[in-house]
Amino acid sequence: MRTAAVLSAVLTLAGAGTYVWADTRLNQQVDLGTLSGRVPPGEGTNYLVVGSDSRDGLSEKDKKDLNTGSTGGRRTDSVILLHTGANGTTMLSLPRDSWVTLPPYVDPGTGRSYRATPDKLNAAFSLGGPDLLVQTVERNTGVHIDHYAEIGFAGFVGVVDAVGGVDMCLDKAVRDKDSGADLPAGCQTLDGSEALAFVRQRKQEAQGDLGRTRNQQKFLAALADKAATPSTLADPSKSFPTLSAGLDTLIVDEGTELPDLMKLFEALKKATAGGGRQLNVPVADPDLRTSKGSAVKWDDRRARALFAAIREDRPPGT
Numbered sequence: 001m002r003t004a005a006v007l008s009a010v011l012t013l014a015g016a017g018t019y020v021w022a023d024t025r026l027n028q029q030v031d032l033g034t035l036s037g038r039v040p041p042g043e044g045t046n047y048l049v050v051g052s053d054s055r056d057g058l059s060e061k062d063k064k065d066l067n068t069g070s071t072g073g074r075r076t077d078s079v080i081l082l083h084t085g086a087n088g089t090t091m092l093s094l095p096r097d098s099w100v101t102l103p104p105y106v107d108p109g110t111g112r113s114y115r116a117t118p119d120k121l122n123a124a125f126s127l128g129g130p131d132l133l134v135q136t137v138e139r140n141t142g143v144h145i146d147h148y149a150e151i152g153f154a155g156f157v158g159v160v161d162a163v164g165g166v167d168m169c170l171d172k173a174v175r176d177k178d179s180g181a182d183l184p185a186g187c188q189t190l191d192g193s194e195a196l197a198f199v200r201q202r203k204q205e206a207q208g209d210l211g212r213t214r215n216q217q218k219f220l221a222a223l224a225d226k227a228a229t230p231s232t233l234a235d236p237s238k239s240f241p242t243l244s245a246g247l248d249t250l251i252v253d254e255g256t257e258l259p260d261l262m263k264l265f266e267a268l269k270k271a272t273a274g275g276g277r278q279l280n281v282p283v284a285d286p287d288l289r290t291s292k293g294s295a296v297k298w299d300d301r302r303a304r305a306l307f308a309a310i311r312e313d314r315p316p317g318t
Contacts, residue, residue, distance in 0.1 A: 030130045030148050030253040041144040043313035044085025050150040051078035076125045078216045084267040085313035091271035091278045093213035096122040099295040100140045141307045148253040157192030165189040176201035217278045224268035
């Protein structure tokens, strides 16, 4: 009993130390409080979870090995609206090629002002970073964003490797030259580089970007389930590297503290449980021809009903 008490005290102190360390490492560079034209808060809590193609933290060899290319700047590889409330959790993917209306904005590089204009959702992130992306999502969904979390390629690969890989079962072999995916059909454990290639590939998907968002949801749920298991959380050799790898390229808003990230992770797990839902925004045309190339047109009527359910914390369809 004395030994158990000593071990318990050591683990508690180690956990407290890790908490303080991790909390001070949070990169809170997004200030949602300064954004204009925001929609009012609704019921429950909404997270905007963004996977970016930022190459920060990757060496030239890493970029070559991971088939990321060397493009500078940041674009979105995935945009997920995660809602949690009294009526369960909803994970809603917004295709990066969604045809939306960008609100008026000021180019942060030149200071030049632009009027509201139709464009792809990914353009909001490219032109105005997280601020314009949040404003664009709010304008087109009417859903208030409470917290923002973004992770780049390096952080994604690091988290997957830190938890010892993620188990996935694939119905068919996945091969994509652009992303570097070369995975056989069947159940397997994906390491960081394999996982990144899997969630980035879309050429093999019959529905392109829509197929990729389903893969991203499936993988993210499996990663959350693996990382939040007692064996991972109770093992410092796993939990500390996982935190470290994730924090290296993680960007959050100023109102996000470590407890908020823990709630976000729990919400990702719940999205795959009995009370959770994994959805794509309803689509009317997956190949809309526009001045910006092929885009994804939402089904306005069904999308409005879905967004209203999220705002009011109702199960979709009720």
